[in-house]
Every structure is written in C-alpha cells, then in structure tokens.
Amino acid sequence: MNYPNGIKKEVVTRKSKDTISYQNRGMSLENDINTSNEYYREIDKAYVYKKPTPIKVTKVDYPSRDKTVIREAFYTVPSTTDYNGLYKGYYIDFEAKETISKTSFSLSNIHAHQIKHLENIDRHQGIAFLIVRFTKLNETYLLLAKDLTNFLNTNDRKSIPLSYFKEYGYLIKDNYNPRVDYLKIIDQLIGGN
C-alpha cells in the first residue's frame, strides 16, 4: 500500500500502544510541523528544518566503490533540539512533543541538556520554545523557553500542568495549511520590532 510519508507509521503507533517505540512517539505532531515548515519554505516565509536523528554508526560495508551500507548503528541522545532555522532575521529553535495526558506534560519528555540548550538560545537573543500537543484534547501550545525556565525555577513538580500552558503559553489554533502555524504566534511576539 502506498501511504504518504509517515502516515502508516502513525497509524501503527496509535493502534498498538504497548509497542510504541521511542522513535515513533510524537510522529503525528512531527509530521504536521514538517509539512508546515515545507509550506513556509514554499512561500519563502521561513527556513526551518528538522535536524536528522543522531545515529552512531558502528559497522559499515562497502559492497562497491561508491556505495556504503551501514550494517550496525544506534540511535543516540540528541544534544540540541529537533528544529531550528531562520525567520525574518531571527534565529528560531524549538522542540516538539506530544502527550496523551489530559492534565499535564511530563518533564521526562525533555532531556536536561535540551532545556539547557533552549536557555542558551534564549539568552543569546534567539527565539526558543517548546511546542506541546495534548493529543486527547487536540490542543497545541507554544511555550517560550523563558516561561519553561520560570516554571522549573519555581516548582518541584515533575510535570507542567495544562493550566500553566493556558496561562503562560500560546494556543496554536488548528489550521488547514500550514497545519501548525506557529509563526503566527512568533509574529505577535516580535510585532514590536
């Protein structure tokens, strides 16, 4: 069957909860963001890309002079976030995550060095944020790095409650094309410049 890129995987992920792998989790939001970024590029609005998944290659074959086949490799922990790029001269950097919780977003979804990275970007005048989708509520929020940091500095909780997203984050409204129009929020934020 010829599914569009990624769709098949998503269906599998949704149906067989017990076998969700780390690599497949969040695939739906990821697809929506990827197509949104493609759209932004097509209309020459912004150049934001998903970074390739970091993989440590341990064995390769060279079946012919010009061909390399990787025979053994492992997914490694990313040192930064998944997405970065350029919009109106601004450096954009974010991580995107889905949660099936209806009440909170567990911080175990983000690595400590990713949080540190977002803080670094924020401090150096980049625009750093999380995009979090509560899949069962069908609500997607943008939370700026400074508000993430603020939460971490003032809480011992291991998860960010939905109410915090509602108060400090920005709801990204459902849209047809682009699916996740996060630059609309960024436009509000940089509007004064």
Add this chain to the structure above:
Amino acid sequence: MNYPNGIKKEVVTRKSKDTISYQNRGMSLENDINTSNEYYREIDKAYVYKKPTPIKVTKVDYPSRDKTVIREAFYTVPSTTDYNGLYKGYYIDFEAKETISKTSFSLSNIHAHQIKHLENIDRHQGIAFLIVRFTKLNETYLLLAKDLTNFLNTNDRKSIPLSYFKEYGYLIKDNYNPRVDYLKIIDQLIGGN
C-alpha cells in the same frame, strides 16, 4: 591505541588517498570547526552545531524492549548545510569543505540545493557562508553566500579560483584555540550593527 576523537581517521585519510571515502573527506577541517564550536560554547560566545549526518534507516532490530539496533541504513544527501547556529542574535549557517587543489575549489564539492539554501538564508537576513580550506597551502577562507552567488552569476567555470577567495573572501588566520576562529571575521562584518 587511544587517539583523540577523529585523529586516527584523519591520518588514514591523508595516507591512503585512493581509499578516501565520501564520509571521511574533509575530516580535518571538520574536526577543527567542531572543536572551535565547542570552545565558543564553553565560553558562552556562540551556539553553533554540526547537524547529524542524514541517514535513511531501512532495517531495525529490537533485541530488548528498550534497545533498538539499526541493521541496515544508508547515508543520504543533506538538504541543507552542515553547520548552523546562533551568534549575538544572528542566525549563522555554513558549509565547510577541504580541497587538495592549490589553485581552485571545484563546485562539484557543493550540492546545488546547498547553494540554493545559502542564498535563501542570505536573503532572509541570516549570515550564510562557505569555509574552504586549501589543505596544501594551509589557507582557510570564509566566502559569504552573496559572493558565492555573484561568482556563479558571472562565470561559467566549474571551479572558483583561489584568486577569487583572496579578493572576495576572508582569510581565517591559523589560531591555537579556537582552531578556526571564523567568528572573528563575522565580528568584522557585523561590526557596524
């Protein structure tokens, strides 16, 4: 033998010219830039990273619940450049290449869509450039995307002569730490802002 990261590979690359693989080419400049970027991060000056090499995974094993082993995968052509990041609020984006020629840099070293990407970045107020090292001359140049574009628009040549780098590029002087202090050039360029 315990070589520092990358050193062993470099020696192999240099000694056995005939077996230089695509993946190993340019390893020495790559290492120098990677350590320079690490240095910039350590002193909280800039956050520029090399993107992971894009790999298409075609077969995986799950020997245990939490473990994924990639059993077959292939290197794919990158859609953008190798390096990007943030410096003083500026979006930085570049590709780095070595050449053993003493007279020119062959344009076959850069993919057409990478050139297009650098042009896109330049047009949207990012700082886009090439870093090219003439290894036999031990000279490393930074060439801005606009000067690359200008060359392409005014020439039918398949390579950029060294003289063009000397006239329009910026020589990155040898340095101990960071090895490739390209931000010194960027400082000159943004000095007026």
